[in-house]
Amino acid sequence: MESSEEHRHIVGYGQLAVVLALLLALTGVTVAVSYIDLGFLNVPAALTIATLKAALVLLFFMHLRYEGPIIRYGFITTVMFLAIMIGFTFWDVAFR
Amino acid sequence: MMASTSDTTGIRIGMWIFLYSEIILFGGLFVLYAVYLYEYSELFAQGGKELNRIIGSLNTVVLLASSCTVAASITAIQRGKKGQAMACLAVSIFCGLVFVVNKYFEWGAKIHHDIYPNSATLQDGEPGLNIFFGLYYVITGLHGLHVIIGMVLLTTSLVLVHRGRITASRYAVLENSGLYWHLVDLIWIFVFPLFYLVL
Numbered sequence: 001m002e003s004s005e006e007h008r009h010i011v012g013y014g015q016l017a018v019v020l021a022l023l024l025a026l027t028g029v030t031v032a033v034s035y036i037d038l039g040f041l042n043v044p045a046a047l048t049i050a051t052l053k054a055a056l057v058l059l060f061f062m063h064l065r066y067e068g069p070i071i072r073y074g075f076i077t078t079v080m081f082l083a084i085m086i087g088f089t090f091w092d093v094a095f096r
Numbered sequence: 097m098m099a100s101t102s103d104t105t106g107i108r109i110g111m112w113i114f115l116y117s118e119i120i121l122f123g124g125l126f127v128l129y130a131v132y133l134y135e136y137s138e139l140f141a142q143g144g145k146e147l148n149r150i151i152g153s154l155n156t157v158v159l160l161a162s163s164c165t166v167a168a169s170i171t172a173i174q175r176g177k178k179g180q181a182m183a184c185l186a187v188s189i190f191c192g193l194v195f196v197v198n199k200y201f202e203w204g205a206k207i208h209h210d211i212y213p214n215s216a217t218l219q220d221g222e223p224g225l226n227i228f229f230g231l232y233y234v235i236t237g238l239h240g241l242h243v244i245i246g247m248v249l250l251t252t253s254l255v256l257v258h259r260g261r262i263t264a265s266r267y268a269v270l271e272n273s274g275l276y277w278h279l280v281d282l283i284w285i286f287v288f289p290l291f292y293l294v295l
Contacts, residue, residue, distance in 0.1 A: 034293035046289035
């Protein structure tokens, strides 16, 4: 039986280890930053680091980098919908 | 011979569509968090200081490591290394267990200090703190439920690898279980700074 799994991209152990090291380093950074009082900027800083970490997990652990256009555009659409949902709700609350 | 091949891309697309809906589900809870953080920023910071940063950081490390070993188990199965795949999955399941046990002690300590939904301390205290801990229990509770479901999926995959039902030419079940596990990790990546590290 011909399998369609044969031509899939394989992410090596070394590459996965590098991604994990980056994720752990970013966790350290986010904990360190939380001890510095940046006032209003603390939340955006924490969210930026979290987004970077999420991107690493998505691209390499979840193989999003090697997926076809349907899964990729579907994901981007989801993020855009989420941004609209959070953004519009927040504007309504902030400027009420 | 199209009829005899299984549509592995289609199987993954189905899983991803489910994950999109999960992102929106947790996204809705994060909208609530954002709105109340704006309204009660001081009290949210006060509430965040009552959470144990060490346990929170430890759980972050544990989940990131388990995500890595799940990804490694897929690499192993693609290369036909059954033993390595099973070892990686066993480590991931163990990490999930460590996470759940930590969460148990964390919640236990909070409940012991009379901080739980509808407790007298929260009911008679500041509304901002009540909302913070309400969101804390709902979001970490729903997330914890996902951890437990993920562990069941990973254990199922482990058994199927052992029985030779998941192989180098057929590993969609393992891959989709892995995707679910990574989603659990993704959500925690946002929960951790928002609840444990708010200033």
